Amino acid sequence: MRSLILSLVLALPLTLQAGEANELAQEMTDRLTEALSLTDSQQAEVLEQQTHFSDTLLSLKESSGSRRDKGRQMRDAAEARDVAMREILTETQWQEYEVIRDEQKQKMREQMKQRRNH
Numbered sequence: 001m002r003s004l005i006l007s008l009v010l011a012l013p014l015t016l017q018a019g020e021a022n023e024l025a026q027e028m029t030d031r032l033t034e035a036l037s038l039t040d041s042q043q044a045e046v047l048e049q050q051t052h053f054s055d056t057l058l059s060l061k062e063s064s065g066s067r068r069d070k071g072r073q074m075r076d077a078a079e080a081r082d083v084a085m086r087e088i089l090t091e092t093q094w095q096e097y098e099v100i101r102d103e104q105k106q107k108m109r110e111q112m113k114q115r116r117n118h
Contacts, residue, residue, distance in 0.1 A: 025050035
């Protein structure tokens with residue numbers, strides 16, 4: 001389950017297209033609901049955060065600007081989402097979320113390294 005969530009998070013900025021942001025936000029919320037056993041209230045709040053994050057990524061994808069600037073803005077959006085998630089999740093859920101997020105970051109680094117080597 002973790003690897004599926006992580007794969008989705010990694011692929012999000014690359015595959016996000018108009019009309020898919022809300023669908024992707026719902027899919028991520030569903031996966032986090034399963035992985036973290038979210039309550040109905042938490043699901044609604046997580047969906048709101050995921051939708052905002054997806055919309056931000058879509059906006060960045062469609063905007064002009066350097067790749068570096070977009071990367072910085074993407075990291076800022078992810079940090080803002082994580083701050084909000086921290087307030088939504090219980091301590092146990094947050095710890096699991098951090099594990100999932102950290103595994104995703106590591107996987108992304110490995111994929112980037114492989115792309116550079118090919």
